[in-house]
Amino acid sequence: MKITTLAETEKSKVNVDGAVNVYKQVPLSGNDGVPLFSFRVFTIEPGGHSPYHSHPFEHLAYIIEGQGVAINEEGEEKELKQGNFVLIMPDEKHQFRNTSQSGPLMFICAVPKEYE
């Protein structure tokens, strides 16, 4: 049994094309021996966003804190707030944007461990 917190988990800036002011942590990861899937947490600072992209694996997400939008395949903005659960299917184009002027948008983003 592992019990941990974000405060105990290494945090690094995401340096990929299209990512702005995004930070990543992996509290439950392949390093812990997870058999199938991992829990990552992304923090997007005000004005920031993830890339608008698709990939061959899914996201199961939970909004821990903050306000934002998810952009869907059609380019539509869908409101996100604390307590939302979000499913992005494999190959579905998507983006997460922080729409707050002041606070971070933080969410769990679980993926198959090969893609953590």
Add this chain to the structure above:
Amino acid sequence: MKITTLAETEKSKVNVDGAVNVYKQVPLSGNDGVPLFSFRVFTIEPGGHSPYHSHPFEHLAYIIEGQGVAINEEGEEKELKQGNFVLIMPDEKHQFRNTSQSGPLMFICAVPKEYE
């Protein structure tokens, strides 16, 4: 893309041996076409607990709200609070207990979809 909340998700009482005052919701499930794993949420009311058991699949958990303990394989109590991430490995004996007198213990408990 699916976006949902617990308020929109069916809630049912868990009726298995050893479960006391436990309620289950599955906001992201096989019904949504999740490829690999599902997000379930358990709410344990004050005085309640999950079974002290093991099974051949893992849990990746996140404490949304409340206070409690996780009992590990050795029978030791490990404190749980909002913001904790918990990994239970396959075949690892465990139990979740609400130790509050007043509020619920709520947590995401992700599992391979075959076991949702």
